[in-house]
Amino acid sequence: MNMERAELPIKSYFMLHIPCPHCGLRNETEFHYGAEAGVAYPDPNTLTDSEWAKYLHIRANPKGWLAERWVHFAGCGRWFNLWRNTVTHEIGPAYLPFTTQPKSPGNIGQEGSRA
């Protein structure tokens, strides 16, 4: 897989068009949302009940820019990550899992993020 394609030459898009790293700009209806990106599956047995419950149920939901997981279910079927502004619905750069996260297009949303 060509990891260099992760950095897409896009300016700023809005929510109804999403840049799939594999297929290009596609309609939002072709995608499913997968909440906050970068929450790795922890080693379950090293966590307290409360830490495990936090992994299960708590995800960042800030006002502003958030790195999220999306899957192009009606296209290539691949998961990828995407910067999205939860207030303006602006879409930032997309990047593949396990690659370096590109810089946030703006201030990272703070309010309501995970403690």
Add this chain to the structure above:
Amino acid sequence: MSEVSFSFDDKLYMGHQGEPMAAALLRSGVLSITNSTYHGRPRGIVGLGVEEPNALVQLVSGTQESILPATVIEVADGLNARSLTGIGALPELPDEARYDKTNRYVDTLVIGAGVAGIMSADEHVRAGREVVLIDDQPKAGGYLRHLGQELPSAMRDILAHGNLTYINRCTAVGLYDQNYVVAIERRSDHLGNSASDKRARIRVWHIRADQVVLAPGAFQRSLIFANNDRPGIMLSHAAATYVAVHGVRIFSRAAVVTIDNQGYRDALRLHNAGIQVQGIFDARPKAGGPSVDAAKAAGIPVRFRSTVLNTASNAEGALHSVLIQDLDTKETFQTAADLLAVSGGWTPIVDLATHIGIKPQWSSEHAAFLVSQSTDRLRTAGMLAGDFGGDDDPLVFFGPALDSEQARKAYIDLQRDTTLHDMRRAVGAGLHSIEHIKRYTTIGTAHDQGKTSGMLTIGALCQQEGLSPADVGTLSFRPPYVPVPFAALAGRERGLLSDPIRITSLHQWHVEAGAIFEDVGQWKRPWYFPKPGERMDDAVRRECVAAREGVAVMDASTLGKIDIQGPDAAVFLDRIYTNMFSTLPEGQCRYGLMCKADGIVFDDGVTTRLGKNHFLMTTTTGGAARVLAWLEEWLQTEWPDLKVYCTSVTEHSSTIALVGPKSRQLLKELVKDIDLSKDAFPFMHSREATIDGIPVRIARISFSGELAFEINVAWGHARHIWERLWALGRPYDLTAYGTETMHVLRAEKGYIIVGQDTDGTQTPYDLNMSWVVSKKKEFIGRRSFQLPYLKATGRQQLVGLLPENTDEVIPEGAYITVLNAHPDEHGKTRHTGFVTSSYYSPTLRHAFALALVADGLNRMGEVVDVPIGKKVLRATICDAVFIDKENIRRDS
């Protein structure tokens, strides 16, 4: 324009092809279309277009579409409509018209083909951009058309430019993020009888534009005064247009009430058409400008600081005279008039802008909310941007002070019959937000969605509370801007095309055998196979008996199948399933259960190891896509180091389940190349074989608890195998069975169906399935079993239920209680569980059920109550396995 005839309320009228039906009716003297919905007051035509609150009709011909304003229906040969009093009626016949949809990507989309829209389009075309211009009217020109003027040739040239697509009769109904616009083009109603039935009646446009220009124009609004709803009271611009352009000659004396210079222009048009204009009653202290000068020069009397306070009607309810009030002295006087033309100011159409969250800004100078800010991708033009064009100079004024008696007759929303009195009551009840007042009074919630009443509500609230509209803000409008028929949104995806239908390769056989089908997801599955004269119960009992005592056959092809290959396939399955798969020998099958990370059961099925690195997973019929997505999510986002490939192969092979004590005997007649005996081919083993030279894979899998063989064969060969079995099975009385019998058989054995016997809150332990949870390995969901709330006692657990009355099948979903026990804090009986599966068992000769009951596994033998309506059924909690607990039949 050609003359055509049309029907309205069973009477024939003449009209000009293409003119608004309202104009033709007015010309024929039909002023009052209908009575109001709630107060039963006579109401006439008020406006010119989609803002019309009163003149609603239903088509009698064609699609019988309802709640259409007579102001937007174009007269056409064959048009047939009837009046409506507020409430429409659904057509009795299906809508046979065609509807379609299309997508368009364009540089610039201009909404509104008035002068401002056309000039904006020109600007973008000149900049080398491709432009789509949509307009809801039959012809371009906007305001010019209301003046009866032709489009100047320069503008006609713009419309004809090669880089511009002009679409008429096309209404933008929604503006969404990223300049995505949905528009509705009406393509055939205006053609009447001459419309081809092959032409789509409505086309839905999905337009994405790099830039959008909103130039939608404005609606005129009325004023709030007593009895402001009588037939003969119209918006001044509408009245002048009907009279001057459409030749309406039914009025003789008019009064004009205004707050701006528009009233003067309209008064002059009425005067020039031969109507005696009694006076222009202007709420302003003075007025100037060309419009005022022209009206005065024509000799129309003008009275400043005056407005209309009340009106009176003749015996038919139509306007007869107008009570004018001097706003300074409060003195009143009567003026005879059969037309009251009201100019209460312009309300630019902010609807589309508010769809994407833009907040319109109040301008006192315009007495209107405007959207003037622009971004690099969205601009406004024309009246919405504050370019009113004339010398209007409006006053912020919404009507005279009214006492409470007058307020009861002063209508704000003519559709909803809501008055100033209603609004005052809302404020008196403590509601101050315009959005709350809207919901309390229902103002602005009818088909017109407050196009004319919204601004009046804001004005009335301001006058009541001493506020400026800037403090109140506008109402939020939501798509669609005008009502859209569901048929248009459905397009061609209706009937058979509304959703794909999936059928198995044996479907035609089932049809020929007279099967009754049920929908399972998109699949058509035989539900049962009735013989002539049999009811469902009879057929299911016969099928059950055959499977338990003889031999029966079922099409199980719809089970989801996922082919899993790769060197890490076994490791992967160990992590996905609660039980171990890496220890499964090749050629054997194992039942598996999967949980989500929260420990809740998600899907189940039997997986067969076809080779060292090759498994075939089966899922529930409805769960196939969801399970594949789940596997992919873990492989792609958590375990990219695992070399595993998952492929959906549901339609690659058909599965025929041969079930019953005589199944081996029958299958022996067909399969000669492998040993089918109990010892050579035990339960949960899989074997490659051939039937008539066709390769098949046979597995000892049983979803019935009987001796059973599942024959897997390439999709295209299934019918041959099935028919061979059928022919050979005749001496055995081989019986085909459907999903209902399958359910009875599996429930008798306590086999769950995920989604029927679970409701998204059960762990494997709750289902009494600890036997399927490995203690030796890590898997998804395992950690959650340690969480206190999943370990707590009192959780709902899967048990069996035997009703006291052996024939009484308890309805599925019924609540289980123990009357007079377990009261809650209010002393009421609390439910203690519910029935998940319930059938009559011909084998047990007893009704039985599966149920989720609080702490059920510790309550064996307890009698519970199941209230059904006024009856209370009694049942005993028992083990969920009703037949062959020792699995002797299954393993035989």
